[in-house]
Amino acid sequence: MTVLVFLxxxxxxxxxxxxxxxxxxxxxxxxxxxxxxxxxxxxxDGHARKVGMHLERMASSAAALxxxxxxxxxxxxxxxxxxxxxxxxxxxxxxxxxxxxxxxPEGAGSPTAWVAASPVPESTGRQREEGLDxxxxxxxxxxxxxxxxxxxxxxSKTLSYAVNMxxxxxxxxxxxxxxxFTSSDGKVLExxxxxxxxxxxxxxxxxxLTPELESGIxxxxxxxxxxxAAEKEGWQLGYGPLEPTHLMQADGVWLISSxxxxxxxxxxxxxxxxxxxxxxxxxxxxxxxxL
Amino acid sequence: MTVLVFLxxxxxxxxxxxxxxxxxxxxxxxxxxxxxxxxxxxxxDGHARKVGMHLERMASSAAALxxxxxxxxxxxxxxxxxxxxxxxxxxxxxxxxxxxxxxxPEGAGSPTAWVAASPVPESTGRQREEGLDxxxxxxxxxxxxxxxxxxxxxxSKTLSYAVNMxxxxxxxxxxxxxxxFTSSDGKVLExxxxxxxxxxxxxxxxxxLTPELESGIxxxxxxxxxxxAAEKEGWQLGYGPLEPTHLMQADGVWLISSxxxxxxxxxxxxxxxxxxxxxxxxxxxxxxxxL
Numbered sequence: 001m002t003v004l005v006f007l008x009x010x011x012x013x014x015x016x017x018x019x020x021x022x023x024x025x026x027x028x029x030x031x032x033x034x035x036x037x038x039x040x041x042x043x044x045d046g047h048a049r050k051v052g053m054h055l056e057r058m059a060s061s062a063a064a065l066x067x068x069x070x071x072x073x074x075x076x077x078x079x080x081x082x083x084x085x086x087x088x089x090x091x092x093x094x095x096x097x098x099x100x101x102x103x104x105p106e107g108a109g110s111p112t113a114w115v116a117a118s119p120v121p122e123s124t125g126r127q128r129e130e131g132l133d134x135x136x137x138x139x140x141x142x143x144x145x146x147x148x149x150x151x152x153x154x155x156s157k158t159l160s161y162a163v164n165m166x167x168x169x170x171x172x173x174x175x176x177x178x179x180x181f182t183s184s185d186g187k188v189l190e191x192x193x194x195x196x197x198x199x200x201x202x203x204x205x206x207x208x209l210t211p212e213l214e215s216g217i218x219x220x221x222x223x224x225x226x227x228x229a230a231e232k233e234g235w236q237l238g239y240g241p242l243e244p245t246h247l248m249q250a251d252g253v254w255l256i257s258s259x260x261x262x263x264x265x266x267x268x269x270x271x272x273x274x275x276x277x278x279x280x281x282x283x284x285x286x287x288x289x290x291l
Numbered sequence: 292m293t294v295l296v297f298l299x300x301x302x303x304x305x306x307x308x309x310x311x312x313x314x315x316x317x318x319x320x321x322x323x324x325x326x327x328x329x330x331x332x333x334x335x336d337g338h339a340r341k342v343g344m345h346l347e348r349m350a351s352s353a354a355a356l357x358x359x360x361x362x363x364x365x366x367x368x369x370x371x372x373x374x375x376x377x378x379x380x381x382x383x384x385x386x387x388x389x390x391x392x393x394x395x396p397e398g399a400g401s402p403t404a405w406v407a408a409s410p411v412p413e414s415t416g417r418q419r420e421e422g423l424d425x426x427x428x429x430x431x432x433x434x435x436x437x438x439x440x441x442x443x444x445x446x447s448k449t450l451s452y453a454v455n456m457x458x459x460x461x462x463x464x465x466x467x468x469x470x471x472f473t474s475s476d477g478k479v480l481e482x483x484x485x486x487x488x489x490x491x492x493x494x495x496x497x498x499x500l501t502p503e504l505e506s507g508i509x510x511x512x513x514x515x516x517x518x519x520a521a522e523k524e525g526w527q528l529g530y531g532p533l534e535p536t537h538l539m540q541a542d543g544v545w546l547i548s549s550x551x552x553x554x555x556x557x558x559x560x561x562x563x564x565x566x567x568x569x570x571x572x573x574x575x576x577x578x579x580x581x582l
Contacts, residue, residue, distance in 0.1 A: 002397075004317050017317070024315040024322055026295050026308070026405060031315055032391065034325025034451040065453065066460060100323065106293075114317060140436045140443050142475060149429045151458040160451030161324040162356065167442040169357060184433060184475070 005082040007113035014078030030102025034160030037061035043095040053221040061156040078115045086117040131266035132177040139181035146216030154216030164192035188242040194255035195220030201251045212240035222256045225290035252279045296373040298404035305369030321393025325451030328352035334386040344512040352447040369406045377408040385411045422557035423468040430472035437507030445507030455483035479533040485546035486511030492542045503531035516581035543570045
């Protein structure tokens with residue numbers, strides 16, 4: 001069962017709401033226009049990971065949409081309330097914690113904000129274990145449009161995720177598990193709900209690579225935390241531009257995100273890519289240090 | 292006040308709901324992922340215009356998202372109920388009638404569908420009278436991507452409208468009223484909530500033009516009805532491709548949509564374009580025949 005906690009000035013620790021009953025206005029612009037922003041975080045043992053990074057990214061997404069963003073001091077008690085309530089219902093199971101912010105009901109002029117905590121879907125661990133068959137799908141944008149067209153909201157995590165969801169459905173119907181988007185000029189971008197990371201090991205030098213943010217991708221919180229941790233362990237870091245051939249020639253490719261964490265890619269467009277259990281274990285251990 | 296009527300098997304004529312209270316689940320994928328489709332229709336004197344065309348387009352959008360679409364025989368009584376209830380509250384004022392369909396609450400596996408009827412915003416008539424200052428904004432896609440990348444959902448009217456709303460905000464902040472999107476290869480596409488129509492009068496021959504659907508634009512119901520009516524009156528019809536120079540050289544440019552109807556464009560990127568009161572009146576009269 002999902003736990004809901006609304007941000008509400010009358011309730012400094014957040015207002016707990018019954019998720020089995022309707023709680024949103026039918027005229028909320030989040031529901032009628034996908035006009036809002038969100039974040040998903042993993043909580044383990046009652047502790048939400050990387051809260052600061054998620055709130056920072058969400059503030060940046062909200063700024064791109066010109067949405068007033070509640071201060072971290074308003075979100076944090078609501079997150080704590082949601083996790084306490086989740087623990088009361090689900091014990092110490094891990095939780096998906098979503099932070100939601102919409103432009104609010106039409107004409108109201110004030111945003112709607114809430115925290116939702118729910119159990120981690122079972123498929124999450126399985127994909128991490130078994131690896132992913134991935135399709136490359138054209139995102140339609142060239143890798144330079146983000147900077148010249150801010151109205152496209154590239155790099156913002158908006159509620160307008162219909163294309164991301166459609167791409168995942170397309171992959172599943174074609175026998176794959178997930179997607180890596182490419183730009184119209186042939187660059188590797190990101191997954192619909194994840195960041196692309198690859199490893200190259202050459203002459204004993206280990207390098208982690210990810211596409212450059214300037215291509216309009218979402219800055220990955222888990223990727224960023226992994227890179228910081230890996231650098232301390234002696235890894236070299238690189239930031240695009242990457243093309244599909246880089247993926248095929250890498251010593252390992254992963255999709256990384258806050259809930260599923262590090263999931264190895266085992267094939268791209270039907271062609272196998274090397275899956276290194278050793279590299280996966282090493283990087284997964286680094287991800288686990290990200291608290 | 293908005294009138295809400297939910298499609299509900301237990302209520303063959305639709306279930307009236309109180310719009311002043313929450314009516315949507317916080318986990319509805321319409322609200323959390325913009326995962327759904329919609330239509331907006333104008334109702335005058337208790338009669339919704341072009342219902343068949345809107346339901347047909349909505350069915351096509353739903354198919355692109357692989358959403359089960361309720362049959363017209365299910366929508367129609369709900370629309371009638373909404374209009375009767377609207378008339379009870381607002382008398383014979385014109386109404387905006389929205390048809391909404393989302394993928395439903397997460398895990399429920401059944402869509403959420405409702406009809407919302409609300410008064411027409413006052414700005415609507417003013418823009419039709421005064422005309423529009425428009426900016427050309429890059430939509431980021433090239434005009435051939437729609438056909439090769441169905442997962443981009445181009446030509447579908449989804450709830451993921453954050454970019455459309457951001458483009459309108461960008462225009463307003465830059466002193467304009469509305470937007471005409473262009474493709475990355477320089478073709479005229481559509482407005483964020485309207486279709487582009489232009490008129491050329493040469494040697495006594497009057498031609499109406501609009502961009503071609505293959506460029507990934509939404510098929511305009513009002514544009515389509517206007518074109519059919521104009522053809523009967525002796526107009527020639529043309530379907531793109533159009534470039535910004537065609538707009539600047541036309542004898543009239545309009546943004547056309549179901550609620551605002553025919554609104555003349557008076558400038559594009561700050562350069563005046565000719566506004567013909569005569570052509571506007573003639574075309575507006577044709578639009579009024581579209582029932």
